[in-house]
Amino acid sequence: xxxxxxxxxxxxxxxxxxxxxxxxxxxxxxxxxxxxxxxxxxxxxxxxxxxxxxxxxxxxxxxxxxxxxxxxxxxxxxxxxxxxxxxxxxxxxxxxxxxxxxxxxxxxxxxxxxxxxxxxxxxxxxxxxxxxxxxxxxxxxxxxxxxxxxxxxxxxxxxxxxxxxxxxxxxxxxxxxxxxxxxxxxxxxxxxxxxxxxxxxxxxxxxxxxxxxxxxxxxxxxxxxxxxxxxxxxxxxxxxxxxxxxxxxxxxxxxxxxxxxxxxxxxxxxxxxxxxxxxxxxxxxxxxxxxxxxxxxxxxxxxxxxxxxxxxxxxxxxxxxxxxxxxxxxxxxxxxxxxxxxxxxxxxxxxxxxxxxxxxxxxxxxxxxxxxxxxxxxxxxxxxxxxxxxxxxxxxxxxxxxxxxxxxxxxxxxxxxxxxxxxxxxxxxxxxxxxxxxxxx
Numbered sequence: 001x002x003x004x005x006x007x008x009x010x011x012x013x014x015x016x017x018x019x020x021x022x023x024x025x026x027x028x029x030x031x032x033x034x035x036x037x038x039x040x041x042x043x044x045x046x047x048x049x050x051x052x053x054x055x056x057x058x059x060x061x062x063x064x065x066x067x068x069x070x071x072x073x074x075x076x077x078x079x080x081x082x083x084x085x086x087x088x089x090x091x092x093x094x095x096x097x098x099x100x101x102x103x104x105x106x107x108x109x110x111x112x113x114x115x116x117x118x119x120x121x122x123x124x125x126x127x128x129x130x131x132x133x134x135x136x137x138x139x140x141x142x143x144x145x146x147x148x149x150x151x152x153x154x155x156x157x158x159x160x161x162x163x164x165x166x167x168x169x170x171x172x173x174x175x176x177x178x179x180x181x182x183x184x185x186x187x188x189x190x191x192x193x194x195x196x197x198x199x200x201x202x203x204x205x206x207x208x209x210x211x212x213x214x215x216x217x218x219x220x221x222x223x224x225x226x227x228x229x230x231x232x233x234x235x236x237x238x239x240x241x242x243x244x245x246x247x248x249x250x251x252x253x254x255x256x257x258x259x260x261x262x263x264x265x266x267x268x269x270x271x272x273x274x275x276x277x278x279x280x281x282x283x284x285x286x287x288x289x290x291x292x293x294x295x296x297x298x299x300x301x302x303x304x305x306x307x308x309x310x311x312x313x314x315x316x317x318x319x320x321x322x323x324x325x326x327x328x329x330x331x332x333x334x335x336x337x338x339x340x341x342x343x344x345x346x347x348x349x350x351x352x353x354x355x356x357x358x359x360x361x362x363x364x365x366x367x368x369x370x371x372x373x374x375x376x377x378x379x380x381x382x383x384x385x386x387x388x389x390x391x392x393x394x395x396x397x398x399x400x401x402x403x404x405x406x407x408x409x410x411x412x413x414x415x416x417x418x419x420x421x422x423x424x425x426x427x428x429x430x431x432x433x434x435x436x437x438x439x440x441x
Contacts, residue, residue, distance in 0.1 A: 016057055029130050064081070066116055075108035079109075129162055169366060179381045202429075276409045278407070300387075304414055308420045351390055383424075
């Protein structure tokens with residue numbers, strides 16, 4: 001295999017590695033392991049997707065790979081990969097091999113994965129601190145634990161070996177949180193494709209279809225626009241299914257007069273979009289559905305308007321929450337004052353999730369929300385979702401029957417800019433009249 005042509009240029013990954021090396025200290029070793037393969041059933045594997053951290057630094061997509069960064073060394077970037085195997089490649093596809101890894105991915109050194117056990121002791125013997133993410137691959141965790149235990153016995157004689165084990169997210173995830181122009185380019189491509197899929201699904205969905213038919217239209221558009229996969233399983237939830245936050249069955253029929261909630265994102269360059277729209281397929285919002293939709297839209301608009309450098313993600317949530325609570329009180333779904341509702345958390349009957357999360361290579365992306373106990377302020381380059389919602393369970397007898405079974409969420413992806421924000425998914429209509437014009441066209 002050669003370096004993929006349908007992603008960011010190889011130079012982007014070189015720059016990312018150089019930046020990470022500059023953030024590490026002499027004597028540090030950062031070790032990144034590929035995502036483990038997973039069995040779907042019998043001898044069939046799930047579609048493979050590389051670990052976001054390893055891909056972010058290399059663009060390398062094959063399993064059974066280990067990347068090691070060692071600042072200050074003559075060849076600071078080493079990767080261990082599967083060796084070439086003509087017989088296996090007949091069954092599972094071509095492998096890059098060590099020579100191809102050096103050539104195509106601009107890596108300093110590359111060896112076959114089977115050599116890792118032999119070479120790792122010498123690599124660790126020169127280190128004071130090891131960055132490695134435990135808990136994601138138990139089998140590989142055991143290999144690292146065994147080697148560090150052996151190294152501890154050698155340390156008394158040699159004076160070297162890591163005495164500190166840290167998570168690489170301390171440095172790498174801070175890089176990933178602040179999107180560079182290269183990152184933003186990939187993310188914009190992902191959100192543009194996501195927008196195209198949602199627009200097509202909203203235009204074509206009609207009563208009588210099954211949820212999976214709408215999903216097929218959505219994801220066909222993703223693929224035709226250049227996205228190799230989704231960022232997460234698509235939620236296509238009609239009627240009361242929309243009150244299930246992570247509904248993925250996507251089998252029910254679309255019924256006239258019911259709403260349809262679609263939460264889906266396309267991936268490109270390992271970055272993903274994350275958009276939700278709720279609409280009446282082929283029709284208009286009616287009665288309580290219109291009231292709840294307007295309440296959610298108002299909350300989203302207020303929250304987005306407040307995104308700017310210096311503000312923080314908790315403030316965005318509070319703005320959306322206050323707006324939703326005011327609407328719930330006005331509609332008679334809750335009683336009391338805003339302060340009482342928030343203090344008792346009675347609003348969680350209808351709004352039970354947070355308003356925002358970081359977005360990037362992972363749909364719930366990496367990066368600390370707090371530092372030293374304080375919500376971290378937004379800075380240019382951060383990307384977050386804004387996704388308020390209201391959900392009334394179908395069996396909730398505490399509310400009027402006409403509200404029961406309604407689930408509405410509106411979600412957009414927002415980039416923090418130097419002076420404010422940029423809604424990357426603005427092209428999917430949100431205003432109720434604009435949504436109806438699209439879905440009835």
